Amino acid sequence: MVVKNVNGTFRLVCGCGDWLRHWQRFGRPSADFARERICAVALCRNPIEVGAHVQKEVLEGMSILGMVGDASWYVLPLCASCSRRRGEALIVADDCGLAPANIDQTCGRARGEDSSSRSA
Numbered sequence: 001m002v003v004k005n006v007n008g009t010f011r012l013v014c015g016c017g018d019w020l021r022h023w024q025r026f027g028r029p030s031a032d033f034a035r036e037r038i039c040a041v042a043l044c045r046n047p048i049e050v051g052a053h054v055q056k057e058v059l060e061g062m063s064i065l066g067m068v069g070d071a072s073w074y075v076l077p078l079c080a081s082c083s084r085r086r087g088e089a090l091i092v093a094d095d096c097g098l099a100p101a102n103i104d105q106t107c108g109r110a111r112g113e114d115s116s117s118r119s120a
């Protein structure tokens, strides 16, 4: 999965206290990813240090799948050095479990488990 690093342009702090905690609450990583606790960027083996904001990069061809203009913001776990690669496209693990950055959909409104749209 390719995402664009928009970290640092989003100043709001959510109710979780910080964005890494937000991802830990609302992300849906695979069991392997959760156990390893390494940066979501492919080939990076640094430990997770921060929750960073990204947008899904829409690649040519993906528009067929209806992925045009997904301007939604997501949070994923990165190491400090990857989080500083601001504005870059990052190839990240598909199973890193992007958390929606929209607090209305997560900690701001739903608070805790909202199982209506997901089945783990």
Ligand SMILES: [Zn+2]
Binding pocket: 014, 015, 016, 017, 021, 022, 103, 106, 107, 108
């Ligand atoms: Zn939160």
Ligand SMILES: [Zn+2]
Binding pocket: 039, 040, 041, 044, 045, 046, 078, 079, 080, 081, 082, 083
């Ligand atoms: Zn990294």
